[in-house]
Amino acid sequence: MDDSSGMPHGDPGEPRHPSPGDGPAPGEAEAPQPGVSPLRPLRLAEITDGAVATMRRHAGVVFGAAALIALIHVVLVQVAELYLLAQPGRVWEMSVNALAVNAAFAFVDLLAHALVVGVLTVVVGRAVVGEPVTAGDVWAEFRPRLLPVLGLTIVVTAVTVAGLVLLVVPGVVAYVFLGLAVPALVHERHSGVTVAVRRSVNLVAGAWWHVCGRLFAALLITLLISVIIQLLVTQLLPLGAGTPSLADGTLAGHRLILGIGSVVAQTVAVPFSAAVTALIYLDQRMRREHLDAALRLAADRSG
Incomplete structure (x- = not known):
């Protein structure tokens, strides 16, 4: 949403609901819904x-933005697999190359997801108040945040990976605490990565299990959708083709089919996870910072 909406960007305020349950506050069930969700604290189903x-x-x-990001993502991964992992060399050199490529793949995966979350934050921010959404408006709002999202992805990746190395649990904790950083950066127009990280931590603090459950529910649904789509697409592989090889050209076809499946899966599944993340962010701000009041005013003006 643009700055004329009058919505507060990052004003902490007093917590509205000391105990963040999975539902609206008493007396708020009939909140207005000018867009895709009621303008009050939300249930998981909402x-x-x-x-x-x-x-x-x-x-x-x-889906246009998601498909573009997914296509770039898959092309980068395919090129890396084709030209880096296929290079001949000693065993230890190949192992080092594989480790470096896998680390790069993980970063590209997280970056692609962060970009979709950033775009969907803009879309959801407008959709909840019933404002029109055009590709030009979304790009104009998201473009100044593109480089900060890149920097934020590097920070989140480093912290999460370091935590995962330390017996997994610290990585999960860090992932949840930093899970709302991209929406905070985009929606509140922060120019600094540190501010966005601090905002995410503050919004999650005291509601870690609440946010964790919602984030991982979205992740499981996303993985399920992605696996189903990948399985459907891989059925296009010729039966009885045997082991793919460069000699008969089946390896190129195999890679092409897998690449198409990955693009389709990411285009369909990742926007769902990204939209859920954006709505969790708005929900936490409505619970803690009275954002729903500002959203209702913005909806009245746009209506």
């Missing part, structure tokens, strides 16, 4: 419904 509604109502912008 968050997932809002994510699906956003994808359905703004399919062109959502």
Whole structure:
């Protein structure tokens, strides 16, 4: 949303609901809904419904952006696999190359997801108040945040990987605490990565299990959708083709089919996870910072 909406960007305020349950506060069940979700603290089902509604109502912008990011992502991965992992060399050199490439793959994966979350934050921010959403408006709002999102992805990746190395649990804890950093950076127009990280930590603090459950529920649904799509696409591989090889050209076809499957899976599944993340961010701000009041004013003006 633009700055004329009058919505607060990062004003902490007093916590609105000391105990963040999975539902609206008493007396708020009849909150207005000018867009994809009610303008009050949300239940998990309302968050997932809002994510699906956003994808359905703004399919062109959502799936167009996701497909572009997914295509670039898959091309980079395919090129890396083809020209780096296939290089001949000693065993230890190949192992080092494989480790470096896998680390690069992990970063590219997280960056692609962060970019989709950033784009969907803009879309959801408009969709919840019933504002029109165009690709030009989304790009104009997201473009100044592109490089900060890159920097933020590097920080989040480094912290999460370091935590995962330390017996996994610290990595999961860090992932949840930093899970709302991209929406905070994009929606509140922070120019600094540190501010976005601090905002995410503050929004999650005291509600870690609440946010964790919602993030991982979205992750599981996303993985399920992605696996189903990948399985469907891989059925296009010729039966009885045997082991793919460069000699008969089946390796190139195999890679092409897998690449197409990955693009389709990411285009469909990742926007759902990204929209859920954006709605969790808005929900936490409505619970803690009275953001729903500002959203209602913005909805009244846009209506």
